[in-house]
Amino acid sequence: MTKIDDVARLAGVSTATVSRALRGLPTVSAATRRRVLAAAEQLEYAVSPSASRLAGGRTGAIAVVVPRITRWFFGTVVESVEEFVHQSGYDLLLHNLGGREQTRQRVLRAANLHKRVDAIMLVATPLRSADLTALAKLKLPGVTVSSGSVVPGWPCVRIDDVDAARTATRHLLGLGHRRIAHISGDPDDELAFTTHLDRRRGWRDALREAGLDPDPALDVESQFTIDGGTRATAELLRRGDPPTAIFAACDEMAMGAMTALRDAGLRVPQDVSVIGVDDHDLARVVGLSTIAQPAAEQGLLAARMLLDPLVGGGPGPTGGPGDDRLPAGTAPAGDTPGTPVILPTRLIVRESTAPPRAH
Amino acid sequence: MTKIDDVARLAGVSTATVSRALRGLPTVSAATRRRVLAAAEQLEYAVSPSASRLAGGRTGAIAVVVPRITRWFFGTVVESVEEFVHQSGYDLLLHNLGGREQTRQRVLRAANLHKRVDAIMLVATPLRSADLTALAKLKLPGVTVSSGSVVPGWPCVRIDDVDAARTATRHLLGLGHRRIAHISGDPDDELAFTTHLDRRRGWRDALREAGLDPDPALDVESQFTIDGGTRATAELLRRGDPPTAIFAACDEMAMGAMTALRDAGLRVPQDVSVIGVDDHDLARVVGLSTIAQPAAEQGLLAARMLLDPLVGGGPGPTGGPGDDRLPAGTAPAGDTPGTPVILPTRLIVRESTAPPRAH
DNA sequence: CTGAAAGCGCTTACAG
DNA sequence: CTGAAAGCGCTTACAG
Numbered sequence: 245m246t247k248i249d250d251v252a253r254l255a256g257v258s259t260a261t262v263s264r265a266l267r268g269l270p271t272v273s274a275a276t277r278r279r280v281l282a283a284a285e286q287l288e289y290a291v292s293p294s295a296s297r298l299a300g301g302r303t304g305a306i307a308v309v310v311p312r313i314t315r316w317f318f319g320t321v322v323e324s325v326e327e328f329v330h331q332s333g334y335d336l337l338l339h340n341l342g343g344r345e346q347t348r349q350r351v352l353r354a355a356n357l358h359k360r361v362d363a364i365m366l367v368a369t370p371l372r373s374a375d376l377t378a379l380a381k382l383k384l385p386g387v388t389v390s391s392g393s394v395v396p397g398w399p400c401v402r403i404d405d406v407d408a409a410r411t412a413t414r415h416l417l418g419l420g421h422r423r424i425a426h427i428s429g430d431p432d433d434e435l436a437f438t439t440h441l442d443r444r445r446g447w448r449d450a451l452r453e454a455g456l457d458p459d460p461a462l463d464v465e466s467q468f469t470i471d472g473g474t475r476a477t478a479e480l481l482r483r484g485d486p487p488t489a490i491f492a493a494c495d496e497m498a499m500g501a502m503t504a505l506r507d508a509g510l511r512v513p514q515d516v517s518v519i520g521v522d523d524h525d526l527a528r529v530v531g532l533s534t535i536a537q538p539a540a541e542q543g544l545l546a547a548r549m550l551l552d553p554l555v556g557g558g559p560g561p562t563g564g565p566g567d568d569r570l571p572a573g574t575a576p577a578g579d580t581p582g583t584p585v586i587l588p589t590r591l592i593v594r595e596s597t598a599p600p601r602a603h
Numbered sequence: 604m605t606k607i608d609d610v611a612r613l614a615g616v617s618t619a620t621v622s623r624a625l626r627g628l629p630t631v632s633a634a635t636r637r638r639v640l641a642a643a644e645q646l647e648y649a650v651s652p653s654a655s656r657l658a659g660g661r662t663g664a665i666a667v668v669v670p671r672i673t674r675w676f677f678g679t680v681v682e683s684v685e686e687f688v689h690q691s692g693y694d695l696l697l698h699n700l701g702g703r704e705q706t707r708q709r710v711l712r713a714a715n716l717h718k719r720v721d722a723i724m725l726v727a728t729p730l731r732s733a734d735l736t737a738l739a740k741l742k743l744p745g746v747t748v749s750s751g752s753v754v755p756g757w758p759c760v761r762i763d764d765v766d767a768a769r770t771a772t773r774h775l776l777g778l779g780h781r782r783i784a785h786i787s788g789d790p791d792d793e794l795a796f797t798t799h800l801d802r803r804r805g806w807r808d809a810l811r812e813a814g815l816d817p818d819p820a821l822d823v824e825s826q827f828t829i830d831g832g833t834r835a836t837a838e839l840l841r842r843g844d845p846p847t848a849i850f851a852a853c854d855e856m857a858m859g860a861m862t863a864l865r866d867a868g869l870r871v872p873q874d875v876s877v878i879g880v881d882d883h884d885l886a887r888v889v890g891l892s893t894i895a896q897p898a899a900e901q902g903l904l905a906a907r908m909l910l911d912p913l914v915g916g917g918p919g920p921t922g923g924p925g926d927d928r929l930p931a932g933t934a935p936a937g938d939t940p941g942t943p944v945i946l947p948t949r950l951i952v953r954e955s956t957a958p959p960r961a962h
Numbered sequence: 963c964t965g966a967a968a969g970c971g972c973t974t975a976c977a978g
Numbered sequence: 979c980t981g982a983a984a985g986c987g988c989t990t991a992c993a994g
Contacts, residue, residue, distance in 0.1 A: 245717075245718070247971060247972085248971065248972060257980075257981085258980065258981045258982075259972075259973090259981090260973075260974080260980075260981060260982085261980060261981075263972070263974090264973090264979095264980090267973095271980085272979070272980085273979055273980090276979080276980080290717050290718060291971085291972075292718045292970085292971055292972065293653075293656075293662075293718055294652075294653050294654075294656035294657040294662065294718065294971080294972085295653075295657050295971035295972035295973085295986090296972055296973075297653035297972090297986090298651070298653040298654050298657050298970090298971080298972070298973090298985095298986045298987065298988080299972040299973040299974075299985075299986050300974085300986085301973085301986075303652075303653065305696075308697075312682070313672065313678050313681055313682050314678040314679055314682050314884075316673070319672050319673040319678050320673055322672055322699070323671070323672050323673050323701065326672070326697060326698070326699045326701075327699070327701060327706075330698070330706075330709070335719065336696065336697050337664075337694050337695065337696060337697075338667075338681070338685060338695050338697040339685070339689070339695075340681070340682055340686070342682065342685075342686060347686075347689075350689070356649070358604075359604070359649060359651045359652055359653065360652055360694065470884055470885065470887075470888055499888045500888065503887065503888045506890075525673075525829055526829065526858060526889075528829075528862065529829060529858045529859065529861065529862045529889065530885075530889060531865075606988085607987065607988060616965085617966075618965090618987090618988075618989090619964075619965060619966080619967095619989075619990080620963085620965075622988070622989060622990090623963095623964090626989095630963060630964085631963070631964085632963055632964090635963080635964085650987085650988075651987055651988065653987080653988085654970090654986070654987035654989085655987080655988055655989075656970090656988090657969095657971065657972080657986090657987080657988070658969075658970050658987075658988040658989040659970085659988075659989050659990085660970075
């Protein structure tokens, strides 16, 4: 293991100068910098993160917390975040809650994040007041994505879930549907997030706009997964007088609904229309109409908002990627914390929605 | 930030004793340990990872490298690995190659992993000889999952890809198919892994067993994705004289194939049967026959093989989880490095495969 | 079983 | 623009 002293000796300077030159600090003459860089390269020198962190007080890492990396939305967010984080010279510590309340506490308790990372990104992570207290104690910068819980001082990137749900429901109404069911997340879920509440509200709003009363019998809660969608739909059918359309709170649930309908001998969309939210990679495959949300863009924007203030004093020789990768029309990273940055969604009509059969 | 001195002072012992007590070293009296633990708790003390790493020489972190976290197999592997890694008291640094050759080099080059992690897990990461040299230089323990490239001294967990492909193809042959196409990964892919080569071999083997000659016109290469499957199938149909069955190298390609077939006005399975490999969450939803492979189990087993030797001298108060979570019949972690641990696959017949139409 | 002291490999005021 | 020296907060022989 070659260390900074070796480089200093070879370059004929002090370790302080090596440190400065390698980090690109301005207070080093061009000639010295060249010599240092050459020496470092020749010796294949890599700074020791532990030593650097201890001495410098920065960890060079950020934590990313997601409920379930295997779900489309979270995987897509992590993928875009990962790229930006590494380009910015940071490490990415991944935490997957996996639906376990215990895990959530382990992750959020001060002791574990403290001293480990410079910043935190929470994706769709529900926060109780004890969690907020713990996070406040950390005094770390952070950002939330797709989160109902607002952390004081942290920016938030998300879509307008109420609006997305309203658009989906209006689409079904526009086709002539009146009995429109909603299947959504379970509030008793240990890791319940607020997304499903907003989406239910949008469904209700749209129905009321159309002069309809949301029927509790058509409102079934389950998990935000394929299985959840299957179970919710089976329950819906069990209740009798089935709906002519289902608005599922996410595409995974919608695809589960399609399975359950098929298993029950019902055709989509002839017998029942189905629409989801996300624009999952497979939505196209199964011909699912949906409200597309920009997952990668939300992740990227959140990562920028998190790291841009850190980079500059941050580690790594690169100054971070350029500014040309953000979706047009999105708010600048310097937004007032507390005001969520809302990214747009859009309706995509495929084969799973059609007018109800004439009676 | 409370530090070890604060705890030592409150407990009335030296920092050395605090360090020993907190790490559960045996050379501490029960009474002293109790006092130290109480003091640490009272002060909400958490050891500084940087300081501990620098002084102790262990990083308490492992790196996990996957090609694309958004693909079903890799997401599922990471999810199971993440749980075990954190239970063992380690941090997990995620690297997502994202199909970028440049990224792969950045990750694998010594400078970046060096001094950052105690061990490495490479999932389906193709390695050139320069990479092997770089990894050898690191002198870190590692494990590969689903990898064709063997790293000297590292164990490997995988399925038998040739056998899986043979089983899939035999299933189609057994149904009476003779014109069986194969769609698979692209060897020109920057991050080509060897999985697709094995799966193609299994397809060829099975055909030859049945006295058939693999028809190059029925062997199309594309990406290991939904889009790849769609494109490959479109190409297949463009060539004329379409097959009666398609064996796709993974479920995502198979689902892409189903889309392409549907777009071409062909029904599955009446006109063309389709089978994949994986047992993707959505395979059931679309009724896809497949060769199921145990993704989570491969990840868990690999994580155990990686961490079990480290834990004990490792960080964290826990000794790691019990031994009751491995699939039955799997080899113990103490296997000779170099001999891959092969986990079983199994055929799952759903609605996408059926006998060819009689002529 | 416990402590004093050195040392892990950097970064950072401070001084020049 | 550069260097000498202190210090980041632990762990580890070494000694007792």
